[in-house]
Amino acid sequence: MNKITIDKNKNIPLYMQVYSQIKRFIENGSLPGGYKLPTIRSLAKELGVNNITIINAYKLLEQNGYVYTKVGSGTYVCEDIKKDDEMEENIKSLDQGQFALRKGMINFASSSPNPELFPVEDFRELINRVLKRDGGYAFEYQDTKGYKPLRESVKEFVKKDQIFTSIDNIQIISGGQQGIDVVSKALINFEDAIIAERPTYSWALASFESRGAEILEVELQKDGIDLEELEDKLKKFKPRFIYVIPNFHNPTGITYSEEKKKKLISLAEKYETYVVEDDFASELSFTKEKTLPLKAYDKHDRVIYIKSFSKVYMPGLRLGFIIAPERFVSSFLKAKYVSDLSTSGLMQRAFDLYLRENIWVKHVESIKQVMYERFSEMGRRLENLKNYTEFEHPKGGFYFWLKLKNNLSAKSLYSKCLDRNLMIVPGDIFFMGKKENSFVRLSFASCEVKEIAKGIEILGEILKGYFDENNNVYVPII
Amino acid sequence: MNKITIDKNKNIPLYMQVYSQIKRFIENGSLPGGYKLPTIRSLAKELGVNNITIINAYKLLEQNGYVYTKVGSGTYVCEDIKKDDEMEENIKSLDQGQFALRKGMINFASSSPNPELFPVEDFRELINRVLKRDGGYAFEYQDTKGYKPLRESVKEFVKKDQIFTSIDNIQIISGGQQGIDVVSKALINFEDAIIAERPTYSWALASFESRGAEILEVELQKDGIDLEELEDKLKKFKPRFIYVIPNFHNPTGITYSEEKKKKLISLAEKYETYVVEDDFASELSFTKEKTLPLKAYDKHDRVIYIKSFSKVYMPGLRLGFIIAPERFVSSFLKAKYVSDLSTSGLMQRAFDLYLRENIWVKHVESIKQVMYERFSEMGRRLENLKNYTEFEHPKGGFYFWLKLKNNLSAKSLYSKCLDRNLMIVPGDIFFMGKKENSFVRLSFASCEVKEIAKGIEILGEILKGYFDENNNVYVPII
Structure with a gap:
């Protein structure tokens, strides 16, 4: 096996370090399917760590499908690894x-809905109004944070969801995927742990992976994420954040119960981490129950709320917003700047009118x-x-x-x-x-x-x- | 000093590993200004490496302004470090x-030019034509690679610059900054080396840094990058790519000589690396000499060409393109998808007509x-x-x-x-x-x-x- 290195001064638990490295060896093919890993005792000895460190690392590898155990024989690399x-x-x-x-x-x-359902005619009119009103300024670079009147409209818009925030906490983005990317850029450093639901939206995972994150999955139950498994992993891994889609989940359609929403936030508070909420469709409720976003219950300012306008309105707007806890406002701003400087001013100005004049309703x-x-x-x-x-x-x-x-x-x-x-x-x-x-x-x-x-x-x-x-x-x- | 760890199995030169870690300690303040680094001999002994490894690491720290040497006394951390x-x-x-x-x-x-100079009236008309022609489809998700007719128009457009490519190699992006970000995502892994001109566009550096790259600067001369210093660094560091702005450079205004453009590409070929060319204004030549992009001289397919439409046309378009060597086409596509799924279809469709009907001329x-x-x-x-x-x-x-x-x-x-x-x-x-x-x-x-x-x-x-x-x-x- 390739050499594993351990750094006891690093802020990352030892078994996580062992896990990350073996995982990488498996993914890059240097440990092939069927390969037998060293015994727990021998690897612990070689690295100068406790047996329990190796046990935990192997357990995590098994949970995440990289290895399997044959009783009485040992631990082997799985054949069918995601490459x-x-x-x-x-x-x-x-x-x-x-x-x-x-x-x-x-x-x-x-x-997303078929294009025949898009409010194109409304937008054609709004775009023309904006061009007449603002001329070339509609095609200037926009503020990185977002067109201020749009941030004001958004502030009003989210009141329907019981979210009360300030325009300083609102960051305009070019769609939900960019929101995930901006949050990843700002918060994830190489080898940081992230928790995600199992299963979840795959292009969020791709974004976390692209930053070198270690992603830990927690099972989804009918009423939301498995809180016991979550707490266990929060304790062990101190993740940067928990990524969830609490309403009308993609792909499972699951909606979190109100109780679970509240408990999730409490756990984030207890373990001093954050919840990234991906809201792409909470407008589209089919029942009479109110399905509020997680952010509505966020007493502790632990929720990073990403809202996409792509699915319910139109994908081609390339618009959405983040509501950020105070402490992340400037790092999100920087990440947005690095990503694409700013979002189209024309679309922001048209959508501002769309919200402001309640045409969306x-x-x-x-x-x-x-x-x-x-x-x-x-x-x-x-x-x-x-x-x-x-x-x-x-x-x-x-x-x-x-x-x-x-x-x-x-x-x-x-x-x-x-x-x-x-x-x-x-x-x-x-x-x-x-x-x-x-x-x-x-x-x-x-x-x-x-x-x-x-x-x-x-x-x-x-x-x-x-x-x-x-x-x-x-x-x-x- | 914090503990430095060395991994001889890593694909990164040992002195680079030492350099990276000390640099990080300086940047995060754990090694304060004025701190005296260990002597070369003692650190070499502690890490079990040759003296020359530490000498090279310290030299690089000095070159990049992190430390200075007092003759006969030792190596000290600089006071004025970029935080x-x-x-x-x-x-x-x-x-x-x-x-x-x-x-x-x-x-x-x-x-960028003042908004009064933007071709707003032309665009108002084109946008309305597109909306009439395509309806809701103009607001659908667009192909991640870009609207095909626009890629065809771009292919024709770059012929004026002696660039002959296929639409398969063209990736549409939301402006030049996103181009840099997409290339960074696709090519830079944690601790990879990158070469950039000194000085250069700071938000390119921010994007490389955000991916955990080690950036090495090479001085700019009046006719372009210092080729001797460049070759020296190419030999030593095997960088992932060299980032340059060969025409009307930002911030220096320098334009590379034709000879230097050609030699730069040859060096990239010789050392098996790539050149990322940032072209934001090569249309705006004030002389009768032809100032072609680097890409025009790219016989070896070593140039990744990023073209922004923001500066010469309008920033608010949020449009540009990459011409990618064949081998990077699919990784750029993936990086674009992770970044924001796709670029606004409406803008792509309008700009397609703008190019196709030669309105831009x-x-x-x-x-x-x-x-x-x-x-x-x-x-x-x-x-x-x-x-x-x-x-x-x-x-x-x-x-x-x-x-x-x-x-x-x-x-x-x-x-x-x-x-x-x-x-x-x-x-x-x-x-x-x-x-x-x-x-x-x-x-x-x-x-x-x-x-x-x-x-x-x-x-x-x-x-x-x-x-x-x-x-x-x-x-x-x-």
């Missing part, structure tokens, strides 16, 4: 994912209605596939998250769907270490009701084929 | 730098004319200040770079100018390690000819005051 180039494959498939171009395809993949009402119809149709149709899949009905957002029965491979299902001009998203891209291969994400964001009916019908036929083929159909009891 | 928070100060002053708002201020700081002609007039005025007026300053006339772009005589402090000059409502940029922000405090950058980009005359007059009065006060006026011989 660097896998992310590239994902992006390539996403790039092919310009499926709107492939005629007649039913699109259960896209995470009617759009949100109408898109909520449309999404509710699509959600209902998909949910109703999916009920017929309960022989083959397990799932919950989300309380809002865009996604159904299906667990395929009999460990059916989601990738194989994906290919078969593609053959029938149906695009779904295999769930493995939303996991880090140990892959889960039997989940799929279905989005109803960009399909008409009729298409949804057709798409689920196709999906059902394909699933039926699998289960028939394999002679292990689940016969309904009635 | 992390200095960058924040810079950004704050930049933020105050929304000087257009302060009435009557003469702005020699801004790096008349704009470039007219802005070149205006800039030439401003350049001439500033140059002519500055000739009267030769008692106090040294400078060259640039061949294009926006900047005069003044060396103040008698080591006059640029920061002090900056304050006095501000008192008289004149904004200049003190040059120290463009240096990394060892600061130079007697340079100022004057931009003529956003001032009318009359304002330039007035501004230089004020500058002259202030300078005269200094030199009179100090009783060391340079009396002209005639």
